[in-house]
Amino acid sequence: TDHAATERLRAEIAEVLARARRRTATLTDCLDEAELLAQHSRLMSPLVWDLAHIGNQEELWLVRDVGGREPVRDDIDHLYDAFRHARADRPALPLLDPGQARGYVATVREKVWDVLGASALRGAALLDGGFAFGMIAQHEQQHDETMLATHQLRTGAAVLAAAPPPTASMPVGGEIIIPAGEFTMGTSTDPWALDNERPAHRVDLPAYAIDAAPITNAQYLAFMADGGYERSELWSQRGWAHRQEAGLVAPQFWERDSDGQWWRRAFGVVHPLRPKQPVLHVCWFEAEAYAKWAGKRLPTEAEWEKAARFDPATGASRRFPWGAAEPDAATANLGQRHLEPAEVGAYPAGASPAGVHQLIGDVWEWTASGFEPYPGFRVFPYREYSEVFFGGDYRVLRGGSFGTDPVACRGTFRNWDHPIRRQIFAGFRLARDLRAGER
Ligand code: AVJ
Ligand code: FE
Numbered sequence: 282t283d284h285a286a287t288e289r290l291r292a293e294i295a296e297v298l299a300r301a302r303r304r305t306a307t308l309t310d311c312l313d314e315a316e317l318l319a320q321h322s323r324l325m326s327p328l329v330w331d332l333a334h335i336g337n338q339e340e341l342w343l344v345r346d347v348g349g350r351e352p353v354r355d356d357i358d359h360l361y362d363a364f365r366h367a368r369a370d371r372p373a374l375p376l377l378d379p380g381q382a383r384g385y386v387a388t389v390r391e392k393v394w395d396v397l398g399a400s401a402l403r404g405a406a407l408l409d410g411g412f413a414f415g416m417i418a419q420h421e422q423q424h425d426e427t428m429l430a431t432h433q434l435r436t437g438a439a440v441l442a443a444a445p446p447p448t449a450s451m452p453v454g455g456e457i458i459i460p461a462g463e464f465t466m467g468t469s470t471d472p473w474a475l476d477n478e479r480p481a482h483r484v485d486l487p488a489y490a491i492d493a494a495p496i497t498n499a500q501y502l503a504f505m506a507d508g509g510y511e512r513s514e515l516w517s518q519r520g521w522a523h524r525q526e527a528g529l530v531a532p533q534f535w536e537r538d539s540d541g542q543w544w545r546r547a548f549g550v551v552h553p554l555r556p557k558q559p560v561l562h563v564c565w566f567e568a569e570a571y572a573k574w575a576g577k578r579l580p581t582e583a584e585w586e587k588a589a590r591f592d593p594a595t596g597a598s599r600r601f602p603w604g605a606a607e608p609d610a611a612t613a614n615l616g617q618r619h620l621e622p623a624e625v626g627a628y629p630a631g632a633s634p635a636g637v638h639q640l641i642g643d644v645w646e647w648t649a650s651g652f653e654p655y656p657g658f659r660v661f662p663y664r665e666y667s668e669v670f671f672g673g674d675y676r677v678l679r680g681g682s683f684g685t686d687p688v689a690c691r692g693t694f695r696n697w698d699h700p701i702r703r704q705i706f707a708g709f710r711l712a713r714d715l716r717a718g719e720r
Pocket of ligand 2: 334363420424
Protein backbone atom coordinates (compact mmCIF):
# COMPACT_ATOMS: atom_id res chain seq x y z
CA THR A 282 0.00 0.00 0.00
CA ASP A 283 0.94 3.67 -0.27
CA HIS A 284 1.12 3.92 3.48
CA ALA A 285 3.52 0.97 3.83
CA ALA A 286 5.70 2.31 0.98
CA THR A 287 5.84 5.74 2.63
CA GLU A 288 6.84 4.21 5.95
CA ARG A 289 9.56 2.15 4.25
CA LEU A 290 10.92 5.28 2.60
CA ARG A 291 10.79 7.17 5.89
CA ALA A 292 12.80 4.39 7.57
CA GLU A 293 15.32 4.32 4.73
CA ILE A 294 15.79 8.09 4.95
CA ALA A 295 16.24 7.88 8.73
CA GLU A 296 18.88 5.18 8.30
CA VAL A 297 20.96 7.01 5.65
CA LEU A 298 20.84 10.28 7.58
CA ALA A 299 21.87 8.52 10.80
CA ARG A 300 24.68 6.66 9.00
CA ALA A 301 26.05 9.92 7.60
CA ARG A 302 25.99 11.51 11.04
CA ARG A 303 27.80 8.56 12.65
CA ARG A 304 30.54 8.97 10.04
CA THR A 305 30.72 12.74 10.55
CA ALA A 306 31.17 12.06 14.28
CA THR A 307 33.90 9.46 13.59
CA LEU A 308 35.79 12.04 11.53
CA THR A 309 35.47 14.89 14.02
CA ASP A 310 35.31 13.34 17.53
CA CYS A 311 38.86 11.96 17.25
CA LEU A 312 40.52 15.38 17.04
CA ASP A 313 40.93 18.13 19.61
CA GLU A 314 39.66 21.70 19.18
CA ALA A 315 42.92 22.98 17.75
CA GLU A 316 43.04 20.28 15.10
CA LEU A 317 39.42 20.88 14.12
CA LEU A 318 40.08 24.61 13.71
CA ALA A 319 43.45 24.17 11.96
CA GLN A 320 44.16 24.55 8.27
CA HIS A 321 45.76 21.21 7.44
CA SER A 322 46.13 22.23 3.80
CA ARG A 323 45.27 25.36 1.83
CA LEU A 324 43.31 23.07 -0.48
CA MET A 325 40.93 22.12 2.29
CA SER A 326 38.57 23.77 4.75
CA PRO A 327 39.14 23.47 8.50
CA LEU A 328 37.17 20.39 9.57
CA VAL A 329 34.95 22.55 11.76
CA TRP A 330 33.84 24.44 8.63
CA ASP A 331 32.73 21.21 6.91
CA LEU A 332 30.89 20.22 10.08
CA ALA A 333 28.81 23.39 10.34
CA HIS A 334 28.38 23.59 6.54
CA ILE A 335 26.80 20.12 6.65
CA GLY A 336 24.33 21.44 9.23
CA ASN A 337 23.71 24.65 7.30
CA GLN A 338 22.83 22.85 4.02
CA GLU A 339 20.56 20.54 5.99
CA GLU A 340 18.88 23.54 7.60
CA LEU A 341 18.44 25.35 4.26
CA TRP A 342 16.88 22.42 2.42
CA LEU A 343 15.13 20.27 5.00
CA VAL A 344 14.23 22.62 7.84
CA ARG A 345 13.40 25.79 5.89
CA ASP A 346 12.53 24.60 2.36
CA VAL A 347 10.88 21.18 2.81
CA GLY A 348 9.74 21.75 6.40
CA GLY A 349 8.72 25.40 6.03
CA ARG A 350 10.06 25.96 9.57
CA GLU A 351 11.69 29.03 11.09
CA PRO A 352 15.45 29.32 10.55
CA VAL A 353 17.71 27.92 13.26
CA ARG A 354 20.60 30.33 12.53
CA ASP A 355 20.11 32.42 9.40
CA ASP A 356 22.79 34.79 10.70
CA ILE A 357 25.51 32.29 9.77
CA ASP A 358 24.38 31.34 6.25
CA HIS A 359 27.04 33.54 4.64
CA LEU A 360 29.89 31.88 6.58
CA TYR A 361 28.99 28.46 5.24
CA ASP A 362 28.17 29.43 1.67
CA ALA A 363 30.91 27.64 -0.31
CA PHE A 364 30.72 30.27 -3.08
CA ARG A 365 31.34 33.21 -0.75
CA HIS A 366 34.71 32.17 0.67
CA ALA A 367 37.52 30.10 -0.88
CA ARG A 368 38.68 27.11 1.17
CA ALA A 369 42.01 28.79 1.96
CA ASP A 370 40.20 31.81 3.45
CA ARG A 371 37.83 29.88 5.69
CA PRO A 372 40.10 29.56 8.77
CA ALA A 373 40.04 33.36 9.16
CA LEU A 374 36.22 33.57 9.29
CA PRO A 375 34.37 33.98 12.60
CA LEU A 376 33.30 30.33 12.45
CA LEU A 377 31.30 28.47 15.08
CA ASP A 378 33.79 26.77 17.40
CA PRO A 379 33.71 22.97 17.60
CA GLY A 380 31.28 22.88 20.53
CA GLN A 381 28.93 25.37 18.88
CA ALA A 382 29.13 23.53 15.55
CA ARG A 383 28.25 20.21 17.18
CA GLY A 384 25.33 21.85 18.99
CA TYR A 385 24.16 23.47 15.74
CA VAL A 386 24.16 20.28 13.65
CA ALA A 387 22.38 18.43 16.47
CA THR A 388 19.65 21.09 16.73
CA VAL A 389 19.13 21.06 12.96
CA ARG A 390 18.92 17.26 12.95
CA GLU A 391 16.30 17.28 15.74
CA LYS A 392 14.15 19.54 13.59
CA VAL A 393 14.71 17.29 10.58
CA TRP A 394 13.43 14.27 12.51
CA ASP A 395 10.35 16.32 13.25
CA VAL A 396 9.94 17.32 9.59
CA LEU A 397 10.46 13.72 8.47
CA GLY A 398 7.78 12.51 10.85
CA ALA A 399 5.24 15.18 9.90
CA SER A 400 2.09 13.74 8.40
CA ALA A 401 1.93 16.57 5.85
CA LEU A 402 4.91 14.97 4.12
CA ARG A 403 2.90 11.93 3.15
CA GLY A 404 1.60 13.68 0.09
CA ALA A 405 4.52 15.83 -0.93
CA ALA A 406 8.25 15.40 -0.48
CA LEU A 407 8.16 11.76 0.48
CA LEU A 408 6.02 10.55 -2.40
CA ASP A 409 8.39 12.25 -4.74
CA GLY A 410 10.95 9.65 -3.69
CA GLY A 411 12.29 11.66 -0.77
CA PHE A 412 14.76 13.38 -3.08
CA ALA A 413 15.52 16.34 -0.81
CA PHE A 414 16.40 14.01 2.06
CA GLY A 415 18.51 11.82 -0.24
CA MET A 416 20.30 14.87 -1.59
CA ILE A 417 21.18 16.02 1.94
CA ALA A 418 22.40 12.55 2.97
CA GLN A 419 24.59 12.50 -0.15
CA HIS A 420 25.80 16.02 0.62
CA GLU A 421 26.89 15.04 4.14
CA GLN A 422 28.64 11.90 2.84
CA GLN A 423 30.42 13.90 0.12
CA HIS A 424 31.75 16.28 2.77
CA ASP A 425 32.69 13.27 4.91
CA GLU A 426 34.83 12.05 2.01
CA THR A 427 36.33 15.54 1.74
CA MET A 428 37.03 15.47 5.49
CA LEU A 429 38.67 12.07 5.03
CA ALA A 430 40.96 13.68 2.44
CA THR A 431 41.77 16.38 5.01
CA HIS A 432 42.66 13.61 7.48
CA GLN A 433 45.01 12.16 4.86
CA LEU A 434 46.71 15.56 4.45
CA ARG A 435 47.06 16.18 8.18
CA THR A 436 50.38 15.30 9.78
CA GLY A 437 50.69 13.69 13.19
CA ALA A 438 49.85 10.42 14.83
CA ALA A 439 47.10 8.25 13.35
CA VAL A 440 43.60 8.83 14.72
CA LEU A 441 41.54 6.72 12.30
CA ALA A 442 41.64 2.94 12.06
CA ALA A 443 39.90 0.29 9.97
CA ALA A 444 40.30 -3.36 9.03
CA PRO A 445 42.60 -4.06 6.06
CA PRO A 446 40.75 -4.53 2.76
CA PRO A 447 40.42 -7.98 1.17
CA THR A 448 43.29 -9.29 -0.96
CA ALA A 449 43.01 -10.64 -4.51
CA SER A 450 40.99 -13.83 -4.79
CA MET A 451 41.60 -14.17 -8.54
CA PRO A 452 44.06 -12.77 -11.07
CA VAL A 453 42.54 -9.84 -12.98
CA GLY A 454 44.30 -7.91 -15.71
CA GLY A 455 44.42 -7.17 -19.40
CA GLU A 456 41.59 -5.67 -21.39
CA ILE A 457 37.96 -6.34 -22.13
CA ILE A 458 36.53 -5.57 -25.55
CA ILE A 459 33.16 -3.83 -25.49
CA PRO A 460 31.33 -4.36 -28.79
CA ALA A 461 29.95 -1.42 -30.77
CA GLY A 462 26.39 -0.30 -30.15
CA GLU A 463 23.98 1.93 -28.30
CA PHE A 464 23.40 1.93 -24.56
CA THR A 465 21.43 4.02 -22.09
CA MET A 466 23.60 6.56 -20.25
CA GLY A 467 22.36 8.45 -17.19
CA THR A 468 18.98 7.96 -15.56
CA SER A 469 15.50 9.47 -15.47
CA THR A 470 14.16 7.10 -12.83
CA ASP A 471 16.72 6.71 -10.02
CA PRO A 472 14.92 8.69 -7.29
CA TRP A 473 18.03 10.13 -5.63
CA ALA A 474 20.09 10.69 -8.78
CA LEU A 475 21.40 14.26 -8.86
CA ASP A 476 20.56 16.68 -11.67
CA ASN A 477 23.82 16.08 -13.59
CA GLU A 478 23.05 12.32 -13.91
CA ARG A 479 19.79 13.09 -15.73
CA PRO A 480 18.11 12.46 -18.09
CA ALA A 481 18.63 8.95 -19.46
CA HIS A 482 19.72 9.18 -23.09
CA ARG A 483 20.96 6.79 -25.77
CA VAL A 484 24.65 6.90 -26.68
CA ASP A 485 26.15 4.99 -29.60
CA LEU A 486 29.79 3.96 -29.22
CA PRO A 487 32.15 2.19 -31.60
CA ALA A 488 33.80 -0.93 -30.19
CA TYR A 489 36.65 -0.22 -27.74
CA ALA A 490 38.91 -1.98 -25.27
CA ILE A 491 38.92 -1.06 -21.56
CA ASP A 492 41.17 -2.33 -18.78
CA ALA A 493 39.64 -5.09 -16.67
CA ALA A 494 40.99 -3.34 -13.55
CA PRO A 495 42.43 -0.01 -12.42
CA ILE A 496 46.17 0.59 -12.99
CA THR A 497 48.09 -0.85 -10.03
CA ASN A 498 51.07 0.47 -8.06
CA ALA A 499 53.25 -2.17 -9.76
CA GLN A 500 52.21 -0.95 -13.21
CA TYR A 501 52.72 2.66 -12.18
CA LEU A 502 56.19 1.85 -10.82
CA ALA A 503 57.12 0.46 -14.25
CA PHE A 504 56.17 3.82 -15.78
CA MET A 505 58.32 5.61 -13.20
CA ALA A 506 61.25 3.21 -13.75
CA ASP A 507 61.02 3.91 -17.47
CA GLY A 508 61.53 7.63 -16.88
CA GLY A 509 57.85 8.52 -16.89
CA TYR A 510 58.33 11.68 -14.85
CA GLU A 511 61.42 12.79 -16.81
CA ARG A 512 60.27 12.34 -20.42
CA SER A 513 58.46 15.47 -21.53
CA GLU A 514 57.28 13.76 -24.73
CA LEU A 515 54.96 11.60 -22.63
CA TRP A 516 53.18 14.63 -21.19
CA SER A 517 50.82 17.17 -22.75
CA GLN A 518 52.18 20.71 -22.79
CA ARG A 519 49.98 21.72 -19.88
CA GLY A 520 50.73 18.50 -18.03
CA TRP A 521 54.48 18.96 -18.37
CA ALA A 522 54.29 22.59 -17.24
CA HIS A 523 52.42 21.41 -14.15
CA ARG A 524 54.82 18.50 -13.58
CA GLN A 525 57.72 21.01 -13.61
CA GLU A 526 56.09 23.67 -11.50
CA ALA A 527 54.73 21.29 -8.87
CA GLY A 528 57.90 19.15 -8.92
CA LEU A 529 55.95 15.90 -9.40
CA VAL A 530 58.15 12.78 -9.14
CA ALA A 531 55.73 10.17 -7.76
CA PRO A 532 52.11 9.94 -6.59
CA GLN A 533 51.30 12.09 -3.57
CA PHE A 534 52.13 10.52 -0.19
CA TRP A 535 54.77 8.17 -1.62
CA GLU A 536 58.15 8.17 0.15
CA ARG A 537 61.36 6.48 -0.99
CA ASP A 538 63.92 5.12 1.53
CA SER A 539 67.71 4.99 1.11
CA ASP A 540 67.44 1.49 -0.41
CA GLY A 541 65.17 2.86 -3.12
CA GLN A 542 62.08 1.11 -1.76
CA TRP A 543 58.76 2.98 -1.98
CA TRP A 544 56.45 3.41 0.99
CA ARG A 545 53.05 5.04 1.24
CA ARG A 546 51.85 7.25 4.08
CA ALA A 547 48.14 6.74 4.69
CA PHE A 548 46.31 8.44 7.56
CA GLY A 549 49.42 8.73 9.70
CA VAL A 550 50.78 5.23 9.05
CA VAL A 551 53.66 4.51 6.67
CA HIS A 552 53.40 1.12 4.98
CA PRO A 553 55.27 -0.62 2.15
CA LEU A 554 53.74 0.12 -1.22
CA ARG A 555 51.35 -2.72 -2.01
CA PRO A 556 51.98 -3.70 -5.66
CA LYS A 557 48.54 -5.10 -6.48
CA GLN A 558 46.57 -2.14 -5.15
CA PRO A 559 45.27 0.49 -7.58
CA VAL A 560 47.51 3.55 -7.73
CA LEU A 561 46.04 6.39 -5.66
CA HIS A 562 46.56 10.17 -5.38
CA VAL A 563 47.57 10.88 -8.96
CA CYS A 564 46.31 13.91 -10.85
CA TRP A 565 44.69 13.78 -14.30
CA PHE A 566 47.95 14.93 -15.95
CA GLU A 567 49.84 12.00 -14.42
CA ALA A 568 47.15 9.62 -15.70
CA GLU A 569 47.41 11.24 -19.13
CA ALA A 570 51.21 10.74 -19.22
CA TYR A 571 50.92 7.13 -18.08
CA ALA A 572 48.38 6.50 -20.85
CA LYS A 573 50.70 7.96 -23.49
CA TRP A 574 53.53 5.77 -22.18
CA ALA A 575 51.27 2.71 -22.35
CA GLY A 576 50.18 3.58 -25.91
CA LYS A 577 46.58 3.99 -24.75
CA ARG A 578 44.23 6.70 -23.47
CA LEU A 579 41.79 7.41 -20.67
CA PRO A 580 38.23 6.18 -21.29
CA THR A 581 35.55 8.74 -21.98
CA GLU A 582 32.79 8.97 -19.43
CA ALA A 583 30.45 7.16 -21.81
CA GLU A 584 32.96 4.33 -22.27
CA TRP A 585 33.36 3.98 -18.52
CA GLU A 586 29.59 3.92 -17.98
CA LYS A 587 28.87 1.43 -20.76
CA ALA A 588 31.53 -0.93 -19.35
CA ALA A 589 29.95 -0.54 -15.91
CA ARG A 590 26.22 -0.70 -16.72
CA PHE A 591 25.42 -2.26 -20.08
CA ASP A 592 23.92 -5.73 -19.87
CA PRO A 593 24.11 -7.36 -23.33
CA ALA A 594 21.61 -10.04 -22.29
CA THR A 595 18.78 -7.53 -21.78
CA GLY A 596 20.09 -4.44 -23.59
CA ALA A 597 19.35 -2.44 -20.42
CA SER A 598 21.69 -0.43 -18.19
CA ARG A 599 22.15 -1.64 -14.62
CA ARG A 600 22.36 0.53 -11.51
CA PHE A 601 25.61 -1.16 -10.51
CA PRO A 602 27.97 -3.43 -12.50
CA TRP A 603 26.67 -6.49 -10.64
CA GLY A 604 23.00 -5.54 -10.88
CA ALA A 605 20.44 -3.71 -8.76
CA ALA A 606 21.46 -4.97 -5.30
CA GLU A 607 22.89 -2.41 -2.88
CA PRO A 608 26.70 -2.61 -2.58
CA ASP A 609 28.00 -4.87 0.19
CA ALA A 610 31.30 -6.21 1.50
CA ALA A 611 31.47 -8.79 -1.33
CA THR A 612 30.86 -6.41 -4.24
CA ALA A 613 32.69 -3.14 -3.53
CA ASN A 614 35.14 -1.32 -1.26
CA LEU A 615 32.99 1.66 -0.26
CA GLY A 616 31.93 3.55 2.85
CA GLN A 617 35.26 3.94 4.69
CA ARG A 618 34.99 0.28 5.71
CA HIS A 619 38.71 0.21 4.88
CA LEU A 620 41.19 3.08 4.71
CA GLU A 621 42.82 2.04 1.43
CA PRO A 622 41.92 0.48 -1.91
CA ALA A 623 41.78 -3.31 -2.11
CA GLU A 624 44.02 -5.34 -4.39
CA VAL A 625 42.88 -5.81 -7.96
CA GLY A 626 40.99 -9.12 -8.06
CA ALA A 627 39.50 -8.72 -4.57
CA TYR A 628 35.88 -8.25 -5.73
CA PRO A 629 34.96 -10.89 -8.34
CA ALA A 630 31.31 -10.59 -7.23
CA GLY A 631 31.35 -6.91 -8.21
CA ALA A 632 32.36 -7.39 -11.86
CA SER A 633 30.16 -6.10 -14.71
CA PRO A 634 28.51 -8.42 -17.26
CA ALA A 635 31.40 -7.72 -19.65
CA GLY A 636 33.88 -8.84 -16.97
CA VAL A 637 35.24 -5.45 -15.90
CA HIS A 638 36.29 -5.38 -12.23
CA GLN A 639 36.29 -2.82 -9.44
CA LEU A 640 34.53 -0.06 -11.34
CA ILE A 641 32.70 0.84 -8.13
CA GLY A 642 34.73 1.62 -5.01
CA ASP A 643 38.49 1.47 -4.28
CA VAL A 644 39.56 4.56 -6.28
CA TRP A 645 37.75 7.30 -8.20
CA GLU A 646 38.71 6.89 -11.85
CA TRP A 647 39.73 9.86 -13.96
CA THR A 648 38.06 9.94 -17.37
CA ALA A 649 39.00 11.83 -20.53
CA SER A 650 35.77 13.86 -20.33
CA GLY A 651 35.16 17.42 -19.19
CA PHE A 652 32.11 18.10 -17.00
CA GLU A 653 29.20 18.89 -19.34
CA PRO A 654 25.42 18.61 -19.11
CA TYR A 655 23.63 15.69 -20.72
CA PRO A 656 21.20 16.54 -23.53
CA GLY A 657 17.96 17.69 -21.88
CA PHE A 658 19.65 18.67 -18.58
CA ARG A 659 17.48 20.63 -16.13
CA VAL A 660 18.79 22.34 -12.99
CA PHE A 661 17.43 20.61 -9.88
CA PRO A 662 17.12 21.95 -7.30
CA TYR A 663 19.89 24.60 -7.37
CA ARG A 664 22.34 25.92 -9.99
CA GLU A 665 25.33 25.69 -7.67
CA TYR A 666 25.30 21.91 -7.40
CA SER A 667 26.23 21.23 -11.04
CA GLU A 668 25.37 23.89 -13.58
CA VAL A 669 27.88 26.53 -12.54
CA PHE A 670 30.70 23.98 -13.06
CA PHE A 671 29.76 22.92 -16.60
CA GLY A 672 32.39 23.90 -19.15
CA GLY A 673 34.96 24.74 -16.45
CA ASP A 674 38.47 23.34 -16.10
CA TYR A 675 37.32 20.00 -14.71
CA ARG A 676 37.59 16.33 -15.59
CA VAL A 677 34.93 13.82 -14.64
CA LEU A 678 35.74 11.00 -12.21
CA ARG A 679 33.62 7.88 -11.94
CA GLY A 680 32.97 4.96 -9.64
CA GLY A 681 33.66 6.18 -6.10
CA SER A 682 36.49 5.29 -3.72
CA PHE A 683 36.91 3.42 -0.45
CA GLY A 684 35.91 6.75 1.12
CA THR A 685 32.60 7.09 -0.77
CA ASP A 686 29.40 6.01 0.94
CA PRO A 687 27.01 3.84 -1.11
CA VAL A 688 24.33 6.54 -0.93
CA ALA A 689 26.60 8.78 -3.03
CA CYS A 690 27.72 6.09 -5.47
CA ARG A 691 26.11 4.29 -8.43
CA GLY A 692 26.83 3.58 -12.07
CA THR A 693 25.47 6.97 -13.11
CA PHE A 694 27.15 9.09 -10.39
CA ARG A 695 29.43 11.87 -11.69
CA ASN A 696 32.21 13.54 -9.73
CA TRP A 697 34.55 16.21 -11.08
CA ASP A 698 37.71 18.08 -10.14
CA HIS A 699 40.52 20.17 -11.61
CA PRO A 700 43.06 18.12 -13.57
CA ILE A 701 45.91 19.10 -11.19
CA ARG A 702 44.18 17.82 -8.04
CA ARG A 703 45.49 14.72 -6.33
CA GLN A 704 44.47 14.91 -2.68
CA ILE A 705 41.21 13.21 -3.70
CA PHE A 706 41.13 9.41 -3.69
CA ALA A 707 41.72 9.09 -7.42
CA GLY A 708 43.38 6.57 -9.71
CA PHE A 709 42.51 5.51 -13.25
CA ARG A 710 42.18 2.73 -15.80
CA LEU A 711 42.88 2.93 -19.53
CA ALA A 712 41.02 2.32 -22.78
CA ARG A 713 41.86 2.30 -26.47
CA ASP A 714 40.30 2.16 -29.91
CA LEU A 715 40.40 -1.23 -31.60
CA ARG A 716 42.96 -1.88 -34.31
CA ALA A 717 41.80 -2.76 -37.83
CA GLY A 718 40.53 -6.33 -37.86
CA GLU A 719 40.44 -6.60 -34.06
CA ARG A 720 37.07 -7.43 -32.49
C1 AVJ B 1 30.71 16.75 -6.50
C2 AVJ B 1 32.46 16.32 -4.92
C3 AVJ B 1 32.77 17.98 -6.63
O1 AVJ B 1 32.70 18.53 -2.94
O2 AVJ B 1 32.76 20.17 -4.34
C4 AVJ B 1 29.57 19.31 -1.81
C5 AVJ B 1 30.10 17.94 -3.91
N1 AVJ B 1 28.67 20.02 -3.64
N2 AVJ B 1 28.86 20.42 -1.54
C6 AVJ B 1 32.30 19.09 -3.96
C7 AVJ B 1 29.46 19.06 -3.13
C8 AVJ B 1 28.31 20.85 -2.66
C9 AVJ B 1 31.21 18.44 -4.80
N3 AVJ B 1 31.78 17.38 -5.69
FE1 FE C 1 28.75 21.40 0.33
